[in-house]
Amino acid sequence: MSSLEPSLLRSSTVMAIGTVFSRITGLIRNLLLVAVLGTTLLGDTYNVANTMPNILYNLLLGGSLTAVFVPQLVRATRDRDGGSAFISKLLTATAFILGALVLVSVLIAPVLVRIFATGYVGRPEFHLTVLFMRYCLPQIFFMGLFALLGQIANAKGRFGPMMWAPVLNNLLTIAIFGWFLHQSKNLTVSSISFSETTWLGLGTSAGYVLQTLALIPVIRKTKIKLRLRWDWRDAELRNSFRLASWTLLFAAISQLSYLVTVNLSTSAAVQAAKAGIATGVGFTPYGNAFLILMLPHSIFTISIVTALLPALSLLVIEKNYREIHDRLVKTIRLVGIITVPSAIAFLLFGPLITRSLFFGISHQDSQYLGYTLAGFAFGLLPLSINLIALRGLNAFENVKLQVVSNALMNIAAVIFSLVAALVLPPKWVTVGLAVSLSISYFFGAWITIRLLRRYEIFIHVGEIVGLYIKLLLLGFVVATPLRLALPHLPGGNTLHLIFVLVVSGVGYILLAHLFKIEEVASMLKLLRRKEGSNE
Numbered sequence: 253m254s255s256l257e258p259s260l261l262r263s264s265t266v267m268a269i270g271t272v273f274s275r276i277t278g279l280i281r282n283l284l285l286v287a288v289l290g291t292t293l294l295g296d297t298y299n300v301a302n303t304m305p306n307i308l309y310n311l312l313l314g315g316s317l318t319a320v321f322v323p324q325l326v327r328a329t330r331d332r333d334g335g336s337a338f339i340s341k342l343l344t345a346t347a348f349i350l351g352a353l354v355l356v357s358v359l360i361a362p363v364l365v366r367i368f369a370t371g372y373v374g375r376p377e378f379h380l381t382v383l384f385m386r387y388c389l390p391q392i393f394f395m396g397l398f399a400l401l402g403q404i405a406n407a408k409g410r411f412g413p414m415m416w417a418p419v420l421n422n423l424l425t426i427a428i429f430g431w432f433l434h435q436s437k438n439l440t441v442s443s444i445s446f447s448e449t450t451w452l453g454l455g456t457s458a459g460y461v462l463q464t465l466a467l468i469p470v471i472r473k474t475k476i477k478l479r480l481r482w483d484w485r486d487a488e489l490r491n492s493f494r495l496a497s498w499t500l501l502f503a504a505i506s507q508l509s510y511l512v513t514v515n516l517s518t519s520a521a522v523q524a525a526k527a528g529i530a531t532g533v534g535f536t537p538y539g540n541a542f543l544i545l546m547l548p549h550s551i552f553t554i555s556i557v558t559a560l561l562p563a564l565s566l567l568v569i570e571k572n573y574r575e576i577h578d579r580l581v582k583t584i585r586l587v588g589i590i591t592v593p594s595a596i597a598f599l600l601f602g603p604l605i606t607r608s609l610f611f612g613i614s615h616q617d618s619q620y621l622g623y624t625l626a627g628f629a630f631g632l633l634p635l636s637i638n639l640i641a642l643r644g645l646n647a648f649e650n651v652k653l654q655v656v657s658n659a660l661m662n663i664a665a666v667i668f669s670l671v672a673a674l675v676l677p678p679k680w681v682t683v684g685l686a687v688s689l690s691i692s693y694f695f696g697a698w699i700t701i702r703l704l705r706r707y708e709i710f711i712h713v714g715e716i717v718g719l720y721i722k723l724l725l726l727g728f729v730v731a732t733p734l735r736l737a738l739p740h741l742p743g744g745n746t747l748h749l750i751f752v753l754v755v756s757g758v759g760y761i762l763l764a765h766l767f768k769i770e771e772v773a774s775m776l777k778l779l780r781r782k783e784g785s786n787e
């Protein structure tokens with residue numbers, strides 16, 4: 253099977269490099285956050301509050317701005333004015349909705365905390381979470397503008413800036429948390445002051461303002477003339493928001509599942525604290541483990557998929573369905589060369605990874621984070637496959653089928669999560685929730701691939717599973733001896749992790765070359781070609 257076309261790989265590589273820096277700085281930001289606020293109740297109050305803007309943003313507009321509007325933007329750029337009129341109307345309407353959402357959500361912040369963290373009601377954590385949340389909720393407005401401006405740039409073939417701008421956000425937040433780490437020690441729910449809460453909350457939101465402003469010069473270079481336009485009686489605009497209304501249902505289903513996760517994890521943390529368990533049980537270890545899981549997914553899969561969607565949208569317009577099938581399969585196979593070994597690393601070396609990264613917390617807390625990461629490990633494979641298949645449905649502008657897939661996947665996640673919470677002791681509920689989400693991703697990927705058949709896109713199991721099984725076998729052959737030898741190796745956690753990454757990475761590439769796995773060879777050729785072009 254041939255590799256993806258060079259233009260897509262070039263765009264993906266540019267985005268991947270930006271995403272690497274974004275994710276590295278994001279990881280540093282979270283390491284400092286854990287060092288300042290810990291992994292237990294105080295950390296949970298901030299994380300629950302700071303997650304709420306993402307929940308509400310994704311609930312109303314997130315899916316639309318990152319996927320549904322892309323085909324409309326691609327078509328609009330073919331208009332005589334380059335899409336300026338349509339995009340200006342879309343931008344004005346979006347900003348109005350986002351502003352109203354911020355206002356309403358700030359007013360009802362106590363209600364939101366009651367819904368998403370019922371275990372906090374009547375406790376000091378409740379009022380602190382409300383205060384944090386009110387400072388963080390304005391992020392919704394800037395998240396939305398950033399996403400829309402980024403998709404406009406993508407429609408014009410400018411993929412890099414959207415991946416680089418979050419670095420500015422992370423750097424500002426790193427500076428704030430770094431200052432707190434130096435100035436404030438041993439913060440707790442009862443000891444953190446009003447001014448400290450204000451600086452943390454508003455400082456986090458300021459990063460999103462900076463991130464959004466960074467895209468304005470990029471949009472100017474696209475020659476799209478943006479201005480406020482209130483004439484929203486436009487057929488294309490109505491069609492865009494009609495499709496967006498389905499993403500509301502799509503996101504609502506996701507957030508109901510997330511609501512269950514947050515409530516179960518925060519309640520487990522409260523129960524663990526009452527039982528005298530000091531290990532970092534709760535939403536914070538769940539969120540931080542998921543952040544690590546997302547590193548290979550964001551750096552590789554999302555970079556490729558972001559560049560893939562505009563191309564798929566054009567193929568739908570041309571009714572070239574065979575090429576759509578080929579590109580989806582090639583993309584799924586290509587991301588497997590990264591996601592499969594990453595999943596094995598998370599499974600076998602989860603505690604080692606978290607002990608090396610989260611050095612500012614206790615050994616027990618970092619170890620528990622590692623167990624949670626291991627619980628997430630194999631969810632990485634269907635997570636990436638499902639995203640690619642969903643982008644196929646996006647290209648056909650069929651959000652209804654995405655809703656069906658998402659609903660079934662989240663029903664499975666809720667069922668498994670409830671079972672985990674009922675069966676497991678509080679200490680292990682967070683790890684059980686990670687495993688539950690991973691299993692649900694397999695349901696989602698299988699369902700989405702089946703739904704693509706509505707458009708005669710028949711992705712057969714043999715086109716994917718055979719390669720993935722080979723990669724799994726190669727990965728375990730390399731990693732298992734290292735895992736067995738690890739307790740007997742000299743040095744500390746960081747040296748162990750570096751040794752594991754280098755030896756397993758080289759071994760994996762050599763075995764892939766020996767067994768003639770084409771996707772690995774294609775990626776190496778691309779990297780060599782890029783190195784040659786830079787000389």
